[in-house]
Amino acid sequence: AQSVTQPDIHITVSEGASLELRCNYSYGATPYLFWYVQSPGQGLQLLLKYFSGDTLVQGIKGFEAEFKRSQSSFNLRKPSVHWSDAAEYFCAVASPNDYKLSFGAGTTVTVRA
Protein backbone atom coordinates (compact mmCIF):
# COMPACT_ATOMS: atom_id res chain seq x y z
CA ALA A 1 0.00 0.00 0.00
CA GLN A 2 1.14 3.50 -0.72
CA SER A 3 1.54 6.14 1.97
CA VAL A 4 2.94 9.60 2.50
CA THR A 5 4.61 11.13 5.52
CA GLN A 6 4.97 14.84 6.05
CA PRO A 7 7.08 15.09 9.20
CA ASP A 8 6.47 18.77 9.84
CA ILE A 9 3.00 19.68 11.06
CA HIS A 10 3.64 23.41 11.22
CA ILE A 11 6.41 25.60 9.87
CA THR A 12 6.83 29.31 10.49
CA VAL A 13 9.03 31.25 8.14
CA SER A 14 9.86 34.91 7.70
CA GLU A 15 8.80 36.65 4.54
CA GLY A 16 11.64 36.57 2.07
CA ALA A 17 13.26 33.55 3.67
CA SER A 18 13.56 30.17 2.03
CA LEU A 19 11.12 27.35 2.65
CA GLU A 20 11.51 23.61 2.49
CA LEU A 21 8.70 21.16 3.18
CA ARG A 22 9.56 17.52 3.62
CA CYS A 23 7.72 14.60 2.11
CA ASN A 24 8.57 10.91 2.27
CA TYR A 25 6.58 8.27 0.49
CA SER A 26 6.17 4.54 0.53
CA TYR A 27 5.44 2.81 -2.74
CA GLY A 28 6.71 -0.34 -4.41
CA ALA A 29 7.73 1.19 -7.71
CA THR A 30 8.10 4.69 -9.08
CA PRO A 31 4.97 6.57 -8.12
CA TYR A 32 3.36 9.69 -9.35
CA LEU A 33 4.11 12.45 -6.84
CA PHE A 34 2.29 15.71 -6.26
CA TRP A 35 2.32 18.82 -4.13
CA TYR A 36 -0.92 20.69 -3.55
CA VAL A 37 -1.69 23.88 -1.68
CA GLN A 38 -4.95 24.60 0.11
CA SER A 39 -6.14 27.90 1.52
CA PRO A 40 -8.67 27.79 4.37
CA GLY A 41 -12.05 26.53 3.23
CA GLN A 42 -10.87 26.17 -0.33
CA GLY A 43 -10.14 23.33 -2.70
CA LEU A 44 -6.74 22.16 -3.79
CA GLN A 45 -4.38 23.83 -6.21
CA LEU A 46 -1.70 21.76 -7.87
CA LEU A 47 1.77 23.24 -7.40
CA LEU A 48 3.73 20.62 -9.30
CA LYS A 49 3.92 16.94 -10.09
CA TYR A 50 6.48 14.31 -10.94
CA PHE A 51 5.81 11.40 -13.25
CA SER A 52 9.22 10.58 -14.71
CA GLY A 53 12.30 12.16 -16.20
CA ASP A 54 14.14 15.10 -14.67
CA THR A 55 14.06 14.69 -10.92
CA LEU A 56 13.97 18.43 -10.27
CA VAL A 57 10.50 19.67 -11.03
CA GLN A 58 9.49 23.27 -11.45
CA GLY A 59 6.02 24.35 -10.46
CA ILE A 60 3.87 27.40 -10.19
CA LYS A 61 4.41 30.33 -7.82
CA GLY A 62 8.16 29.79 -7.76
CA PHE A 63 8.03 26.35 -6.14
CA GLU A 64 10.21 23.41 -7.06
CA ALA A 65 10.55 19.87 -5.78
CA GLU A 66 13.21 17.22 -6.10
CA PHE A 67 12.49 13.52 -6.39
CA LYS A 68 15.12 11.42 -4.65
CA ARG A 69 14.48 7.75 -5.19
CA SER A 70 17.21 6.63 -2.79
CA GLN A 71 15.57 8.56 0.02
CA SER A 72 11.96 8.04 -1.06
CA SER A 73 11.54 11.77 -0.77
CA PHE A 74 9.91 14.56 -2.72
CA ASN A 75 10.69 17.75 -0.83
CA LEU A 76 9.18 21.06 -1.83
CA ARG A 77 11.23 24.26 -1.85
CA LYS A 78 10.83 27.94 -2.48
CA PRO A 79 13.79 30.34 -2.35
CA SER A 80 11.87 33.34 -1.06
CA VAL A 81 8.42 33.11 0.46
CA HIS A 82 5.73 35.72 0.19
CA TRP A 83 2.99 36.38 2.74
CA SER A 84 0.52 34.89 0.28
CA ASP A 85 2.27 31.52 0.59
CA ALA A 86 0.72 31.01 4.02
CA ALA A 87 -1.49 27.96 3.56
CA GLU A 88 -1.74 24.22 4.05
CA TYR A 89 0.52 22.11 1.85
CA PHE A 90 -0.16 18.50 0.99
CA CYS A 91 2.15 15.98 -0.58
CA ALA A 92 0.44 13.11 -2.37
CA VAL A 93 1.40 9.86 -4.06
CA ALA A 94 -0.52 7.87 -6.62
CA SER A 95 -0.11 4.69 -8.51
CA PRO A 96 0.22 5.28 -12.26
CA ASN A 97 -2.30 2.48 -12.66
CA ASP A 98 -5.30 4.02 -10.97
CA TYR A 99 -4.44 7.61 -10.03
CA LYS A 100 -5.87 7.20 -6.54
CA LEU A 101 -4.11 9.83 -4.50
CA SER A 102 -2.93 9.17 -0.96
CA PHE A 103 -2.27 12.40 0.87
CA GLY A 104 0.09 13.21 3.65
CA ALA A 105 -1.19 14.83 6.81
CA GLY A 106 -0.26 18.26 5.55
CA THR A 107 2.08 21.02 6.68
CA THR A 108 0.72 24.37 7.77
CA VAL A 109 2.95 27.24 6.69
CA THR A 110 2.79 30.52 8.54
CA VAL A 111 4.62 33.52 7.13
CA ARG A 112 5.64 36.26 9.51
CA ALA A 113 6.44 39.77 8.41
Add this chain to the structure above:
Amino acid sequence: GAVVSQHPSWVICKSGTSVKIECRSLDFQATTMFWYRQFPKQSLMLMATSNEGSKATYEQGVEKDKFLINHASLTLSTLTVTSAHPEDSSFYICSARVALADSPLHFGNGTRLTVT
Protein backbone atom coordinates in the same frame (compact mmCIF):
# COMPACT_ATOMS: atom_id res chain seq x y z
CA GLY B 1 -7.89 25.19 -18.34
CA ALA B 2 -10.04 22.30 -17.28
CA VAL B 3 -12.52 23.08 -14.55
CA VAL B 4 -14.38 20.93 -12.08
CA SER B 5 -17.37 22.53 -10.42
CA GLN B 6 -18.87 21.38 -7.15
CA HIS B 7 -22.29 22.37 -5.94
CA PRO B 8 -23.25 23.44 -3.41
CA SER B 9 -20.15 25.01 -1.91
CA TRP B 10 -21.70 24.72 1.50
CA VAL B 11 -24.83 23.15 2.91
CA ILE B 12 -26.47 22.86 6.30
CA CYS B 13 -28.95 20.08 6.87
CA LYS B 14 -30.81 18.57 9.77
CA SER B 15 -29.89 15.23 11.22
CA GLY B 16 -31.71 12.40 9.48
CA THR B 17 -32.09 14.12 6.15
CA SER B 18 -30.17 13.39 2.97
CA VAL B 19 -28.07 15.80 0.99
CA LYS B 20 -26.75 15.56 -2.55
CA ILE B 21 -23.47 17.04 -3.73
CA GLU B 22 -22.78 17.46 -7.43
CA CYS B 23 -19.44 17.33 -9.18
CA ARG B 24 -19.32 18.48 -12.79
CA SER B 25 -16.52 18.55 -15.29
CA LEU B 26 -17.20 21.68 -17.29
CA ASP B 27 -14.99 21.33 -20.33
CA PHE B 28 -13.87 17.74 -20.51
CA GLN B 29 -15.37 14.29 -20.26
CA ALA B 30 -14.47 12.79 -16.93
CA THR B 31 -14.36 9.04 -17.24
CA THR B 32 -13.15 8.78 -13.66
CA MET B 33 -14.13 10.78 -10.62
CA PHE B 34 -12.88 10.51 -7.07
CA TRP B 35 -14.57 11.61 -3.87
CA TYR B 36 -12.52 12.69 -0.87
CA ARG B 37 -13.44 13.68 2.65
CA GLN B 38 -11.51 16.08 4.82
CA PHE B 39 -12.12 16.64 8.52
CA PRO B 40 -11.04 19.98 10.01
CA LYS B 41 -7.30 20.39 10.07
CA GLN B 42 -6.79 16.90 8.71
CA SER B 43 -5.78 15.41 5.43
CA LEU B 44 -7.94 14.23 2.58
CA MET B 45 -9.12 10.66 2.68
CA LEU B 46 -10.26 8.89 -0.46
CA MET B 47 -13.83 7.66 -0.09
CA ALA B 48 -14.56 6.13 -3.46
CA THR B 49 -13.73 6.00 -7.14
CA SER B 50 -16.44 6.19 -9.73
CA ASN B 51 -16.17 5.36 -13.38
CA GLU B 52 -18.84 6.52 -15.76
CA GLY B 53 -21.55 3.96 -16.21
CA SER B 54 -20.39 1.55 -13.54
CA LYS B 55 -20.74 1.15 -9.81
CA ALA B 56 -18.46 3.10 -7.57
CA THR B 57 -15.58 1.38 -5.80
CA TYR B 58 -15.49 2.29 -2.14
CA GLU B 59 -12.43 2.41 0.08
CA GLN B 60 -12.28 0.22 3.13
CA GLY B 61 -14.36 1.56 5.97
CA VAL B 62 -16.61 3.74 3.82
CA GLU B 63 -20.28 2.78 4.04
CA LYS B 64 -21.58 2.51 0.50
CA ASP B 65 -25.20 2.56 1.65
CA LYS B 66 -24.62 5.81 3.45
CA PHE B 67 -22.57 7.55 0.79
CA LEU B 68 -24.32 6.91 -2.49
CA ILE B 69 -22.29 7.75 -5.55
CA ASN B 70 -23.72 8.01 -9.02
CA HIS B 71 -21.70 8.69 -12.16
CA ALA B 72 -24.35 8.49 -14.81
CA SER B 73 -22.72 10.75 -17.38
CA LEU B 74 -19.24 11.78 -18.45
CA THR B 75 -19.66 15.19 -16.91
CA LEU B 76 -21.53 14.57 -13.68
CA SER B 77 -21.02 12.56 -10.53
CA THR B 78 -23.13 12.93 -7.41
CA LEU B 79 -22.50 12.03 -3.80
CA THR B 80 -25.57 11.62 -1.63
CA VAL B 81 -25.11 11.50 2.11
CA THR B 82 -28.13 9.57 3.33
CA SER B 83 -29.64 9.98 6.77
CA ALA B 84 -26.94 12.45 7.69
CA HIS B 85 -25.71 12.74 11.25
CA PRO B 86 -23.50 15.37 12.89
CA GLU B 87 -20.45 13.10 12.55
CA ASP B 88 -20.89 13.31 8.76
CA SER B 89 -20.12 17.02 8.93
CA SER B 90 -17.02 17.45 6.85
CA PHE B 91 -15.49 18.97 3.74
CA TYR B 92 -16.15 16.83 0.67
CA ILE B 93 -13.98 17.30 -2.41
CA CYS B 94 -14.31 15.67 -5.78
CA SER B 95 -11.72 15.28 -8.47
CA ALA B 96 -12.03 14.20 -12.06
CA ARG B 97 -9.92 13.11 -14.99
CA VAL B 98 -10.00 11.42 -18.30
CA ALA B 99 -8.78 7.85 -17.93
CA LEU B 100 -5.84 8.22 -20.27
CA ALA B 101 -2.19 7.85 -19.38
CA ASP B 102 -0.82 10.94 -17.64
CA SER B 103 -3.98 12.96 -18.12
CA PRO B 104 -4.23 15.46 -15.30
CA LEU B 105 -6.46 15.30 -12.26
CA HIS B 106 -8.67 18.29 -11.57
CA PHE B 107 -10.16 19.10 -8.18
CA GLY B 108 -13.38 20.84 -7.35
CA ASN B 109 -13.49 23.57 -4.73
CA GLY B 110 -15.17 21.35 -2.19
CA THR B 111 -18.46 21.29 -0.31
CA ARG B 112 -18.71 22.10 3.36
CA LEU B 113 -21.43 19.95 4.92
CA THR B 114 -22.74 20.79 8.37
CA VAL B 115 -25.30 18.49 9.93
CA THR B 116 -27.19 19.95 12.88
